[in-house]
Amino acid sequence: MTPSQILKVLSQGHDRWPGEALEAASAQRSEVGVLLLEKLAQAVAEIENLDAAGFPKAKVKRFLNATSPLFFGVFLLADWRERAAYRPFARLMRFPWVSHDNLLGEPALEEPGYRIMASLYDGDPQVIFDIILDGGADRSVRFWQWHALTLIALEGKLDRTVAADFARQAFGKLSRDEEESLIWSGWEKLVSRLALTDLAPLVRQAHDSELLVESTYEEFQEDLEYAVAHRDAPCRPGDELQAFAGVQELESWVES
Structure with a gap:
């Protein structure tokens, strides 16, 4: 199977698991990786044009109707830890229709989104900051990027002081609208899991302002105290963060 044939198979929807094509892709990683990066760059360029035009309905529909190998492709790139995919993937995640079946599908709105981002991370957190602060991006996408x-940070690839500085800035920049509560929930989780004790007063303010509706301040304190006492494994049992496990993560999202 040639690289172009592989991409053709990966562009044929999610009705079945394309095991042969995925194995062939890994066997030809360099060649397929180049093609996937090109497809990713093309998608981002089109999104930038749509954004500049104000996302005209007809053009967005035409873009979304085009088939793409990126549903499987971004998982392959993350499996290969292809750092060159980090920035275009982050830009794609800000696209309001990123979860369309011809793009990244539902996995973009769930746990795989954060694991792929961490796997592709190239050392610059700014593009993740941009996703979180982008009010036009899907709220679930923004939540998982926390x-x-x-x-x-827990993997030692981001200084906790940088994470703390961003969390402090986000407190002043995030919308106070009720529908943004999910984003605030992710913010609170980062503060507790990274044991950012200096930010506890801001969490108290957020609770007092009813920005956090899915937890109590007392629950936050318990999580924070646990993280302080367990620096090497700060997430409570059952609430752990998982690193990207490979393209097989996608199998449960594909119809058998």
Whole structure:
């Protein structure tokens, strides 16, 4: 199977697991990787044009109707830890329709989104900051990127002081609208898991302002105290963050 044939198979939807094509892709990683990066760059360029035009409905529909290998492709790139995919993937994640079936599908809105981001991370957290602060991006995408930052920090790839500085800035920049509560929940989780004790007063303010509706301040304190006492494994049992496990993560999202 040639690289172009592999991409053709990967562009045929999610009705079945394309095991042969995925194995062939890994066997031809260099060649397939180049093609996937090109497809990713093309998608981002089109999104930038759509964004500049104000996302005209007809053009967005035409873009979304085009088939793409990226549903499987970004998982392959993450499996290969292809750092060149980090920035275009982050830009794609800000696209309001990123979860369309012809793009990244539902996995973009769930745990795989943060694990892929952490796997591709190239050392610059700014593009993740941009996702979180982008009010036009999907809220679920933004929520899970707090987890990406946390995982990257726990892996020692991001200084906790940088994460703390961003969390402090985000407190002043995030919307106070009720529908943003999910984003605030992710913010609170980062503070507790990274044991950012200096930010506890801001969490108290957020609770007092009813920005956090899915937890109590007392629950936050318990999580924070646990993280302080367990620096090497700060997430409570059952609430751990998981590193990217490979393209097989996607199998449960594909119809058998």
